[in-house]
Structure formats: C-alpha cells, structure tokens
Amino acid sequence: MLENMIEEILIDEKTLKNRVKELGESITAAYDEDDDIVLVCILRGGFIFMADLARQVKLPVACDFMDVTSYEGTTSTGNVRIIKDLEESIEGKHVILVEDIIDTGLTLKHVISMLETRKPKSIKVCTLLDKPARRSVKEVEADWNGFEIPNKFVIGYGLDYDEKYRNLPYIFVPKPELYEDN
Ligand code: IMP
Ligand code: MG
Numbered sequence: 001m002l003e004n005m006i007e008e009i010l011i012d013e014k015t016l017k018n019r020v021k022e023l024g025e026s027i028t029a030a031y032d033e034d035d036d037i038v039l040v041c042i043l044r045g046g047f048i049f050m051a052d053l054a055r056q057v058k059l060p061v062a063c064d065f066m067d068v069t070s071y072e073g074t075t076s077t078g079n080v081r082i083i084k085d086l087e088e089s090i091e092g093k094h095v096i097l098v099e100d101i102i103d104t105g106l107t108l109k110h111v112i113s114m115l116e117t118r119k120p121k122s123i124k125v126c127t128l129l130d131k132p133a134r135r136s137v138k139e140v141e142a143d144w145n146g147f148e149i150p151n152k153f154v155i156g157y158g159l160d161y162d163e164k165y166r167n168l169p170y171i172f173v174p175k176p177e178l179y180e181d182n
Contacts, residue, residue, distance in 0.1 A: 002168070005178045010154055011147060011171040019146050020049070023126060024056020026144060027096065031059055036121070037094045040086065042111065043067035045100030048158035048166065049128045049146075053098060061096075064088055068111060080110035090120040100158045101129040105140035112140075129154070129171070147171075 011019075031037055039061050041050040047065075054063055067084035095115060102108055102125075112123055126144035133151040149171075155161050156168035161178060 002165075005175050006172045007175045008173045009170050010149060010152075010173055011157075013169045016146075016157060016170065017052070020052045020128075021056050023144050023146060024053055024058070027053075027126065028056075028058045030124075031094060033059060035059070035094050036062075036092065037096065038062040038064050038088065038090060039096050039098055040090075040115075041065045041098050042100070042107070043084065044166065045158045045160065046098045046128075049100055050098045053126065062088065062093075064090075066111070068107060080107055080114075082114070090115060090118050092119065092121050095120045095123045097123065097125045099125065099127040099142075101131060101154075102127045102140060102142060103131050103134045105135050105137035108140050109137045128157070129159075 037059060039050060039054055039057070041047055041063065043065055044067065050063070054061065064086045065084065066082065066086050068080050068082055097108070097111065097115075099108060108125060112125075115123055124143040125141070127142040128146040130142060130145045130148050131151055132148060152173050153161075154171050155165045155174055156171045158166050159171070160166045161174060165174075
C-alpha cells in the first residue's frame, strides 16, 4: 500500500495549492503584459508543479519543456546531459525556469549556462522546493522559492523515487524501507 511507505507528509495538498497560487501572483506582478515570456519546465520532476503554476500566472506565457539527466539514485552526480531540448528559440525572451527542487544546484547551474548562450533577455528561476543544506554551488539562487525544506529525501508532486510516485498529490518523506527493499 502506498500509505505504508510514508514516514511523514511534509507538505499537504492544500498548502501546495496556496503556495503555488502565491508564486503565480508574484510572477504575474514581475512582468508586463507585452513581455515575451516562456516558462521552461525541467522534466520530469517539474511537470506537475509547472502545470499548476502556469494556470496561476495571469500573463500570455509560452510553455516549453526540456529534459536533462543528472541524477541517479538519491545523490546528484553533477553530470548534465540534454535528453530533450526546447522546441522554440529563447533569443530575446524572458525565460522562467521551473524546477521541482534545488538540491546541490548542479543541474540548474549547467542548465542556466547552456541557456545563456542562446541570448535570452533574462533568465529567472522558480523552484517549488529548496534544500539549502545540500547546496554545493553557492551562486545558484532561485528568484521564486515555494518551500525551504530540511535535508531529507522527498517524493511526490512530480518528484520521484526510481521514476515512481510522481503522481502523489503531496510531498512526503518515505520510510527508509522503501530504499532498502530495492
Ligand atoms: P541538483 O542537481 O542536486 O540540484 O538536483 C536536482 C534534481 O535532483 C532535481 O531536479 C530532482 O529531480 C532531483 N532531486 C534532488 N533532491 C531530490 C529529492 O529529495 N527527491 C527526489 N528528487 C530529488
Ligand atoms: Mg528526479
């Protein structure tokens, strides 16, 4: 049973919903109606957050998707490879990178430096979760941050363990048995 592997629900559905709405309002206030804005979802972890966030941004934004890989098991390796690139050019556009979590910051650092070479007008970062205790790249900061969380491995609302559990509507800390059984 899914419920049996939950150690603790860290952020429940209602809290997520309220915070995502606030983030959307803040993003809406930061740009003008005629700005050319693209929300860039970092797949796969960002897809649930991006879908909810996009609906709370009251501006005519484009949505694009990028899949990079940098993560195996529960620790980050720092190797970032593009698996799926953006469909549209970002030249001259305001880019908002939408991430599930900033952990070490390595993924984001690599993605930002790749995208900067494409001459966007600006690049900002909106992350749902931030684990500041784990940051190895100090210069990586989110412009919008949903929740600062402790140094625990978390799953749900887009975040996976071994590609599963992204579909759970809350953020939770799994019981250690979840890894031990694998
Ligand atoms: P970073 O490069 O260390 O910042 O790692 C970023 C990526 O690692 C995130 O986009 C997530 O996909 C994954 N990640 C980091 N921490 C967690 C976690 O606690 N649960 C699930 N995935 C995580
Ligand atoms: Mg992941």
